[in-house]
Amino acid sequence: xxxxxxxxxxxxxxxxxxxxxxxxxxxxxxxxxxxxxxxxxxxxxxxxxxxxxxxxxxxxxxxxxxxxxxxxxxxxxxxxxxxxxxxxxxxxxxxxxxxxxxxxxxxxxxxxxxxxxxxxxxxxxxxxxxxxxxxxxxxxxxxxxxxxxxxxxxxxxxxxxxxxxxxxxxxxxxxxxxxxxxxxxxxxxxxxxxxxxxxxxxxxxxxxxxxxxxxxxxxxxxxxxxxxxxxxxxxxxxxxxxxxxxxxxxxxxx
Amino acid sequence: xxxxxxxxxxxxxxxxxxxxxxxxxxxxxxxxxxxxxxxxxxxxxxxxxxxxxxxxxxxxxxxxxxxxxxxxxxxxxxxxxxxxxxxxxxxxxxxxxxxxxxxxxxxxxxxxxxxxxxxxxxxxxxxxxxxxxxxxxxxxxxxxxxxxxxxxxxxxxxxxxxxxxxxxxxxxxxxxxxxxxxxxxxxxxxxxxxxxxxxxxxxxxxxxxxxxxxxxxxxxxxxxxxxxxxxxxxxxxxxxxxxxxxxxxxxxxxxxxxxxxxxxxxxxxxxxxxxxxxxxxxxxxxxxxxxxxxxxxxxxxxxxxxxxxxxxxxxxxxxxxxxxxxxxxxxxxxxxxxxxxxxxxxxxxxxxxxxxxxxxxxxxxxxxxxxxxxxxxxxxxxxxxxxxxxxxxxxxxxxxxxxxxxxxxxxxxx
Ligand SMILES: Nc1ncnc2c1ncn2[C@@H]1O[C@H](COP(=O)(O)OP(=O)(O)O)[C@@H](O)[C@H]1O
Ligand SMILES: [Mg+2]
Numbered sequence: 001x002x003x004x005x006x007x008x009x010x011x012x013x014x015x016x017x018x019x020x021x022x023x024x025x026x027x028x029x030x031x032x033x034x035x036x037x038x039x040x041x042x043x044x045x046x047x048x049x050x051x052x053x054x055x056x057x058x059x060x061x062x063x064x065x066x067x068x069x070x071x072x073x074x075x076x077x078x079x080x081x082x083x084x085x086x087x088x089x090x091x092x093x094x095x096x097x098x099x100x101x102x103x104x105x106x107x108x109x110x111x112x113x114x115x116x117x118x119x120x121x122x123x124x125x126x127x128x129x130x131x132x133x134x135x136x137x138x139x140x141x142x143x144x145x146x147x148x149x150x151x152x153x154x155x156x157x158x159x160x161x162x163x164x165x166x167x168x169x170x171x172x173x174x175x176x177x178x179x180x181x182x183x184x185x186x187x188x189x190x191x192x193x194x195x196x197x198x199x200x201x202x203x204x205x206x207x208x209x210x211x212x213x214x215x216x217x218x219x220x221x222x223x224x225x226x227x228x229x230x231x232x233x234x235x236x237x238x239x240x241x242x243x244x245x246x247x248x249x250x251x252x253x254x
Numbered sequence: 255x256x257x258x259x260x261x262x263x264x265x266x267x268x269x270x271x272x273x274x275x276x277x278x279x280x281x282x283x284x285x286x287x288x289x290x291x292x293x294x295x296x297x298x299x300x301x302x303x304x305x306x307x308x309x310x311x312x313x314x315x316x317x318x319x320x321x322x323x324x325x326x327x328x329x330x331x332x333x334x335x336x337x338x339x340x341x342x343x344x345x346x347x348x349x350x351x352x353x354x355x356x357x358x359x360x361x362x363x364x365x366x367x368x369x370x371x372x373x374x375x376x377x378x379x380x381x382x383x384x385x386x387x388x389x390x391x392x393x394x395x396x397x398x399x400x401x402x403x404x405x406x407x408x409x410x411x412x413x414x415x416x417x418x419x420x421x422x423x424x425x426x427x428x429x430x431x432x433x434x435x436x437x438x439x440x441x442x443x444x445x446x447x448x449x450x451x452x453x454x455x456x457x458x459x460x461x462x463x464x465x466x467x468x469x470x471x472x473x474x475x476x477x478x479x480x481x482x483x484x485x486x487x488x489x490x491x492x493x494x495x496x497x498x499x500x501x502x503x504x505x506x507x508x509x510x511x512x513x514x515x516x517x518x519x520x521x522x523x524x525x526x527x528x529x530x531x532x533x534x535x536x537x538x539x540x541x542x543x544x545x546x547x548x549x550x551x552x553x554x555x556x557x558x559x560x561x562x563x564x565x566x567x568x569x570x571x572x573x574x575x576x577x578x579x580x581x582x583x584x585x586x587x588x589x590x591x592x593x594x595x596x597x598x599x600x601x602x603x604x605x606x607x608x609x610x611x612x613x614x615x616x617x618x619x620x621x622x623x624x625x626x627x628x629x630x631x632x633x634x635x636x637x638x639x640x641x642x643x644x645x646x647x648x649x650x651x652x653x654x655x656x657x658x659x660x661x662x663x664x665x666x667x668x
Pocket of ligand 1: 039059062065
């Protein structure tokens, strides 16, 4: 039985919320020649469906390393990782690709859009790898572009868009495959504060629809727009607490 | 390969990376182009040498004389050796069994031929009827000289095609009277010769007539023979060398010439030359093959390089595609598909373009020793396929590697 407070009214849930991410004793070292850098030194934490978690920590504390492992872009050396109840361990490349495609959406600080493809084509990429037909995937990609307020920019190339717009394209791309979890590594790191808030507003609204989201950030104000903050230092979690979410003002779409 | 979505994706990529596609295509197309043109000219050279060689009977043996250069048996150098009808008669009797065709030749110096207002300076020679075969001439009109002409000292001539064109243009020549150095001769034939214009600028008349009319007495300028065919080329070469040496010694003895005095009595043995030509042709062929193979190797290296660079350049893109869920094989497939498509199109364009060039220019090439450069289509096609496969292989390994590494490592690539 879980109890949450929403809009000041107490409500009772009768179902156990699904554990979307569950990691135990996660370790990761980077080996460079003779030296080995122990970055993650035994991380345990659980994220339930619908959570909006900020992972904080100073630069070099291992935030990105953790998120990359959660996003299956990298592998842990030790420990267990369950994604939506499925063990992520020794997967074949094929299965790993399918999980990345179906379960995970990743947003990078540097956007990582394909430079020669338009906004729409970038958003449609994950759907291509799902084997969706061109018309269908373009329609769906368009819906997600509308969602991030960029329908009018669908045919533009990344270099014709601003940083904030590019990040919104990247978010639309991450969402297009309807993943279970959205992971964002400093999504506002390359943006000024106004555009940062715009991006956070979109993230909050997606979370309102029930999507589980993890954000890496080192900015306090961004972290406080989430519902839970996990603090990392020297490769371990030093603090993990629920907070009162700061809502972004619902700005008008650009 | 028949996945339409994949094709669309490839076309999108090609359309949006025009420069890359163009450069890849250009290097493949120009590689093929160079190779085909090169092989074409190799063939042209082979053809040219072969043609040079067709101008006379392939087993022609010639003997001619000059001035002695060495003192021999008390005789001073500087003597002019003059062959006589007797020499010829003795030789053909002695080698009756070996000889196929035979003729002695009396050359008329300053042979000016005139017909009406047209005249020209040609090589005029008195010969026996067999000479047609020694020269490898064929008649385009009328007949060649025969033994009746010879026995009757007839004033008849056979003219080369060039002479015919110069003097008659397109008019009928047979039966017409042509003056050779002021004396009238009746044209009985016009001949062509695979040796071309130079060989077709000759006028032949019966040997007996030439000696009588042009005050030759019983002297002759040179001798020509061909030998009866042998079973193998090697045997023919050996026999002709022996024959040539024997007649040379025979004549040296009769005219008291030192055995080593090449300028007094000289010989020419086509077959021996033929062997040299064949060896040369083999060398030319070998040379062009070596150059051709080097070109292919250079092409393969070039295409491989381009593929390596393309994959390197696209490593980050591959990382992105992997991060959003691309299967490793779909990435390898994408790169190979594009590579094969581009090299194939470019390769065939280069092939078509170069073949067209050879087709158009080839027959018009009229340089000595290069005749009708052309190329074996299968060889060219094989080359294109080799380049496509090389491009695919060269693309495969880096693509395979890129598709295997962790997405984060590919993404980190700048
Ligand atoms: N690929 C790598 N090879 C070696 N060291 C790395 C690599 N990636 C990160 N590191 C190191 O690991 C530590 C943690 O990095 P990271 O997870 O990116 O930190 P954060 O995102 O919290 O700033 C840093 O000291 C960084 O230098
Ligand atoms: Mg980081």
